[in-house]
Amino acid sequence: MVTSFPYLAPFKFNLLCSFFFLLVLLLSSSLVSASDFEALLTLKQGFHNHPENWDSSNSSSVCLWTGVKCHHGRVISLDLTDLNIEGSVSPCVLSTVDSLIHLSLAGNNFSGRLDEFKTMSSLKFLNLSNNKFDGGLDGWNFSNLPNLEVFDVNNNNLTSFLPLGVTKLKNIRHLDLGGNFFYGKIPQIYGELISLEYLFLGGNDLQGSIPKELGNLTNLRLLFLGQYNVYEGSIPKEFGKLGNLVHLDASSCGLSGPIPKELGNLVMLDTLYLHMNRLSGGLPREIGNLTGLTNLDLSINAFVGEIPHEFVNLKSLKLLNLFMNKLHGSIPDYIADGLPELETLGLWKNNFTGEIPRNLGKNGKLQVLDLSSNKLTGTIPSNLCDSNHLTVLILMNNFLFGPIPESLGSCLSLIRVRLGQNYLNGTVPNGLLYLPQINLLELQNNYLSGNLSENVDPCVLNPAKLDQLDLSNNLLSGPLPNSISNFSSIQFLYFEGNQFSGPIPKSIGQLKQVIKLDLSNNYLSGLIPSEIGSCPHITYLDLSQNNLSGSIPPEISSNTIMSYLNLSRNHINGSLPVSLGSMKSLTTVDFSLNDLSGKLPEFSAFNASSFVGNPLLCGLFLNNPCNLSLVPSPSPNIKSSGEYKLIFALVLLVCSLIFAGAAVFKAKSFKKGSDSWKMTTFQKVDFNVSDIMECMKDGNVIGRGGAGIVYHGKMACGSEIAVKKLLGFGPNNKKHDHGFRAEIETLGQIRHRNIVRLLAFCSNKHTNLLVYEYMRNGSLGEALHGKKLGAFLGWNMRYKIGIEAAKGLCYLHHDSSPLIVHRDVKSNNILLDSHFEAHVADFGLAKFLSGASECMSAIAGSYGYIAPEYAYTLRVDEKSDVYSFGVVLLELLTGRRPVGDFGEGVDIVQWSRVQTNGRKEKVPLIIDSRLTAIPQDEAMHLFFVAMLCTQENSVERPTMREVVQILSEYPYHVMGYQPAPSSSLLINNSNNNNNNNNKQQSNDVKKG
Incomplete structure (x- = not known):
C-alpha cells in the first residue's frame, strides 16, 4: 500500500505522532504526584461539603476533579469559585502543592483564620473573595510568594490594619482588599507596588489622608x-502621574478641598x-483634557461657579451628573450640540438660570434628563425625544413657561415625567x-387649560403601567374622559383644583388599583x-367643592379600608346610608354644607363639624335631636335577676369544661408531634x-419579649447563632403567630450589610423557631441604656x-422588592455585631408597601x-419609620430612653424640643453627660436631622435616602474614628476643663 500510494506515508506518520502526543498528554494529565494528591485529600477533610466527583479512592482521577487542572503530573490550578463549600482552608496544606499558579476560593463559606503560606513559590493567582473569613492577614508570609500576580480577598470579614507584607509581592498586578473591615491609614509603602494595574480598597473603615505615594x-x-x-483632606495632586488610569472611583469617602488640576493629565x-x-x-x-471620558459624576458636593467651556471637548461623555452642588450660570449650549453621545444629564438642585439649550436631545441618544429645582426660564425644547430614547424627564420647580411640546405625546419611551x-x-x-410605558406623570401647579383628550386607540396607546397622575391646580376644563378606565394600574389620581365639569364617568369604577382619588374643587x-x-x-x-347632587350611594360603604371621605360643599341630599356607620376604618369624614336630612348614623369618632350646614340632619350630638316619640321604648324586663344568674352560671360551667378538655387535648398532641420538625x-x-x-x-437565654424567647447557641463548627422561639399557638394559628410569618417572608429575601441575616426557619x-446570625454586642438599646457598655459607646x-x-432602613424603603415598612424601629431592634456594625432586626411587624399608606387594624410598635x-389614624407608611428613627437619633445624642425620664406624658421628642427651644445652638443642654469632647457641629447636625425626622406632619419628614445623605454631610467621624478637625468646636461635658484633661479627651476620641 505504501508503494502503491507513496503520498500517504507522510500523512500516516503525522497521524501516528499526533496520536502518540495525545496519549502522552492524557497520561500526564491523569497521573498526579503523591504529594499533591495527599494535600488535596487533607484539604478535602476540612470541607463540610465538597464537589461530588472528588473521589479520594483513586489518585489518578484527581485531574478530573471539579476545579482542578494539572500539567505534567502537577496540580497547577485549583478553582473552587461559587461552589458553596463550607468549612476551613489551611494555607499550610496548600503550600505543599507548590506548582499552583491559580488558586480561587471565591464565593464560598469558608471560616477560620488564614495562616501562613510557606512554600507556594510558583503561585501566581490567589482569589479568596466573597467568603466569611475572620481575623486579619497578620499571619501571612508574603515573602514566600514572589510570583503572585493576583491577590483577592474581597467581601470577607477581615479586620486589622492593611497588610504591609503585600509590598513584598513585586509581581503583583491585581490587589483587592475591598469589602472588609480594614482600618487605619493606607500605608505610604503601597506606593512601591509599581506593577499594580488594579487596586481596590473601597468598602472598608479606612481613615487618614490618601498618601501621595500612590x-x-x-x-x-x-x-x-x-x-x-x-479620608481627611483632598485628592493628592500626585494622582496626575497615573497616566494609564482608566477608572478612578473615590466616591462617598469624605474628601474635601478642590479637585487638583493635575487630574487633567489622565x-x-x-x-x-x-x-x-x-x-x-x-x-x-x-x-x-480627558477627551476619552465616558462617565463623570461630581454630584453631591459643594462646587461653585459655572460649567467650564472646556467641557465641550468631552465628546465621548455618556453620563454627566453635577446635581446637588452650588453651580450657577446658564447651561452651556455645547451640552446639546457638542456632546453627541450624552445619555444622562443630571443638573438638579443647583442655581442654573437662563433657558434650556434648544437642541438638547437632538443627538437622539438622551435617555435621562433632570434639571429640576433650578431657576430656569423659557420653554421646553421640542426635540427632547427625537429618537424615542428618552425615559426620564424631570423639569419641575423652575420658571418654565409656554406649552408642553406636542412631540412628548408620541414619545413612546417615556417612563417618568415631572413638570410640576x-x-x-x-x-x-x-x-x-x-403612553404605554409611563408610570409617573406630574403636571401639577401650572396654568394648563383645555380638555383632556380621550384615548382614541387603546390598542396602540394603553397606559397599563401608569401608577400616579397629578394634574392638580391647573385650569383644565371639560368632562373627565371616559377612557380614564384605561388607567388599569393607577394608584394615585389627583385632578383637584381645576375646572372640570359634567358627570363623574361610571368607568371610574374600573380603577381597581386606585388608592387615592381627589376630584375636589371642580x-x-x-x-x-x-x-x-x-x-x-x-x-x-x-x-x-363640586356641584354633585342626589343621594350618597350605599355602595361606598362596601369599602372596608377607606380612611378619608370628603363630600362637603356639594348639593347632595337624602339621608346618610346607615351602612356608613359600620366603616370602622374611617378616620376623617366631612359631609358639611350639603342638603342631607334624616337621622345621623352612629359615627363614634367624629364631631359635629363634619356635618354642619345640613339643617335637616338630626342626631344627639348635633344639638338637633330626632323625634324621640318615634323611637320604640324598650320592652319590660320579664325575667328576674335570679334567672339571669342561673343561666350565667350554667354557661360559665360549660365553657370551663370545654377549655379544660381543649387544654388536655393540646398537651397530648404537643407531646405526640413535638419531634416532627421541618427546617x-x-x-x-452547618447545623x-x-x-x-x-x-x-434556660442557661442560654439572652432575651425575652412579647413575641418570644431568644437563645444563644454555639455550633460544633464554631459558628454562633441566635434562636428565637415563638410564644403562641403554633404556625397553623395565624391569629397568634406574633408576626413570625411576616418576619420569615421579609427576611428570607433580604440581602444587605446593615440588616440582620435570617439563616433558617x-x-x-406547635412551635416556630427563627435562627439568626448572632450579634455579639447585643442591641443598641442595651449599649446605650445598660449598665456596662453605655459609658464606652463613644461619639x-x-x-x-x-x-x-x-442605610439598612433606606434599603427597605427604596431598594428592596417589594418595598418594606418596618413598623417597629427602635434601639432594641438595632443589633451590633462584633465590630459594632449596626444591623436592623426584628421584622415581626413588617408590612410590604404597595405605594401608599396602609390602615392597620390596631396600633403596633x-x-x-x-x-x-x-x-391617631392607624395609617402607616415609610414616614412612620422615619419618625421612629428620629427617636433613635435622639437616644444616640442624649443617652436617654424614649419615655420614662421626663415626667408623665412627656417623651424624648417633646423634652428635646422644650430644652432646646428647637435651636441647634442649645444642643449642649441635652447631650449625654457620659460623652466628652464632642464636635459641636456634628452634634448640632445630628439634632437637626432628628428634628426633621420627628416632624408632626409626616409629609415634612425626609425620606430615609435623604436621611442617609444628610447624615453623611459631616463625615469626619463617620465610619472612620477620626478626631474632630481643629476648626471644629468641641462640646465638653467634663467638669475639669484644664488643658491636660482636654488633650486626654481628644486622645480618647481618636480611639472611638
Whole structure:
C-alpha cells in the first residue's frame, strides 16, 4: 500500500505522532504526584461539603476533579469559585502543592483564620473573595510568594490594619482588599507596588489622608478608594502621574478641598466618580483634557461657579451628573450640540438660570434628563425625544413657561415625567396621558387649560403601567374622559383644583388599583356613581367643592379600608346610608354644607363639624335631636335577676369544661408531634434541627419579649447563632403567630450589610423557631441604656451606628422588592455585631408597601417610637419609620430612653424640643453627660436631622435616602474614628476643663 500510494506515508506518520502526543498528554494529565494528591485529600477533610466527583479512592482521577487542572503530573490550578463549600482552608496544606499558579476560593463559606503560606513559590493567582473569613492577614508570609500576580480577598470579614507584607509581592498586578473591615491609614509603602494595574480598597473603615505615594503606581488602570472609608483632606495632586488610569472611583469617602488640576493629565481616563464628598471650589477646566471620558459624576458636593467651556471637548461623555452642588450660570449650549453621545444629564438642585439649550436631545441618544429645582426660564425644547430614547424627564420647580411640546405625546419611551411647579400653559398634548410605558406623570401647579383628550386607540396607546397622575391646580376644563378606565394600574389620581365639569364617568369604577382619588374643587355635577364602591383598594376619596347632587350611594360603604371621605360643599341630599356607620376604618369624614336630612348614623369618632350646614340632619350630638316619640321604648324586663344568674352560671360551667378538655387535648398532641420538625434554610448552614434544640436551654437565654424567647447557641463548627422561639399557638394559628410569618417572608429575601441575616426557619405542629446570625454586642438599646457598655459607646461609634442603621432602613424603603415598612424601629431592634456594625432586626411587624399608606387594624410598635399619625389614624407608611428613627437619633445624642425620664406624658421628642427651644445652638443642654469632647457641629447636625425626622406632619419628614445623605454631610467621624478637625468646636461635658484633661479627651476620641 505504501508503494502503491507513496503520498500517504507522510500523512500516516503525522497521524501516528499526533496520536502518540495525545496519549502522552492524557497520561500526564491523569497521573498526579503523591504529594499533591495527599494535600488535596487533607484539604478535602476540612470541607463540610465538597464537589461530588472528588473521589479520594483513586489518585489518578484527581485531574478530573471539579476545579482542578494539572500539567505534567502537577496540580497547577485549583478553582473552587461559587461552589458553596463550607468549612476551613489551611494555607499550610496548600503550600505543599507548590506548582499552583491559580488558586480561587471565591464565593464560598469558608471560616477560620488564614495562616501562613510557606512554600507556594510558583503561585501566581490567589482569589479568596466573597467568603466569611475572620481575623486579619497578620499571619501571612508574603515573602514566600514572589510570583503572585493576583491577590483577592474581597467581601470577607477581615479586620486589622492593611497588610504591609503585600509590598513584598513585586509581581503583583491585581490587589483587592475591598469589602472588609480594614482600618487605619493606607500605608505610604503601597506606593512601591509599581506593577499594580488594579487596586481596590473601597468598602472598608479606612481613615487618614490618601498618601501621595500612590501617585507612583504609574501602571494602574483601575483605582477604587471610596465607600465607607472616610479620608481627611483632598485628592493628592500626585494622582496626575497615573497616566494609564482608566477608572478612578473615590466616591462617598469624605474628601474635601478642590479637585487638583493635575487630574487633567489622565488622558486615558474613562470614568471619574467623585460624588458624595465635600469637594469645593470651581470645576477645573483641565477636566476638558480627558477627551476619552465616558462617565463623570461630581454630584453631591459643594462646587461653585459655572460649567467650564472646556467641557465641550468631552465628546465621548455618556453620563454627566453635577446635581446637588452650588453651580450657577446658564447651561452651556455645547451640552446639546457638542456632546453627541450624552445619555444622562443630571443638573438638579443647583442655581442654573437662563433657558434650556434648544437642541438638547437632538443627538437622539438622551435617555435621562433632570434639571429640576433650578431657576430656569423659557420653554421646553421640542426635540427632547427625537429618537424615542428618552425615559426620564424631570423639569419641575423652575420658571418654565409656554406649552408642553406636542412631540412628548408620541414619545413612546417615556417612563417618568415631572413638570410640576412651573408656569406652563396651553393644553396637555394628545396621547401624553396614555403612553404605554409611563408610570409617573406630574403636571401639577401650572396654568394648563383645555380638555383632556380621550384615548382614541387603546390598542396602540394603553397606559397599563401608569401608577400616579397629578394634574392638580391647573385650569383644565371639560368632562373627565371616559377612557380614564384605561388607567388599569393607577394608584394615585389627583385632578383637584381645576375646572372640570359634567358627570363623574361610571368607568371610574374600573380603577381597581386606585388608592387615592381627589376630584375636589371642580365643577363636576350629577350623581356620585355607585361604581366607586367597586374600587377595593381606595383609602382616600375627596369629591368636595363640586356641584354633585342626589343621594350618597350605599355602595361606598362596601369599602372596608377607606380612611378619608370628603363630600362637603356639594348639593347632595337624602339621608346618610346607615351602612356608613359600620366603616370602622374611617378616620376623617366631612359631609358639611350639603342638603342631607334624616337621622345621623352612629359615627363614634367624629364631631359635629363634619356635618354642619345640613339643617335637616338630626342626631344627639348635633344639638338637633330626632323625634324621640318615634323611637320604640324598650320592652319590660320579664325575667328576674335570679334567672339571669342561673343561666350565667350554667354557661360559665360549660365553657370551663370545654377549655379544660381543649387544654388536655393540646398537651397530648404537643407531646405526640413535638419531634416532627421541618427546617427551611435561607443561607448555607452547618447545623441541623438537633443542634438548634441543644441551644434551647434556660442557661442560654439572652432575651425575652412579647413575641418570644431568644437563645444563644454555639455550633460544633464554631459558628454562633441566635434562636428565637415563638410564644403562641403554633404556625397553623395565624391569629397568634406574633408576626413570625411576616418576619420569615421579609427576611428570607433580604440581602444587605446593615440588616440582620435570617439563616433558617424551623417549625413543627406547635412551635416556630427563627435562627439568626448572632450579634455579639447585643442591641443598641442595651449599649446605650445598660449598665456596662453605655459609658464606652463613644461619639464616633454612635454617629457611625446612626448612619449604618439609616442605610439598612433606606434599603427597605427604596431598594428592596417589594418595598418594606418596618413598623417597629427602635434601639432594641438595632443589633451590633462584633465590630459594632449596626444591623436592623426584628421584622415581626413588617408590612410590604404597595405605594401608599396602609390602615392597620390596631396600633403596633413600641411606646415612645410611634409616629403621631399612626397613633391617631392607624395609617402607616415609610414616614412612620422615619419618625421612629428620629427617636433613635435622639437616644444616640442624649443617652436617654424614649419615655420614662421626663415626667408623665412627656417623651424624648417633646423634652428635646422644650430644652432646646428647637435651636441647634442649645444642643449642649441635652447631650449625654457620659460623652466628652464632642464636635459641636456634628452634634448640632445630628439634632437637626432628628428634628426633621420627628416632624408632626409626616409629609415634612425626609425620606430615609435623604436621611442617609444628610447624615453623611459631616463625615469626619463617620465610619472612620477620626478626631474632630481643629476648626471644629468641641462640646465638653467634663467638669475639669484644664488643658491636660482636654488633650486626654481628644486622645480618647481618636480611639472611638
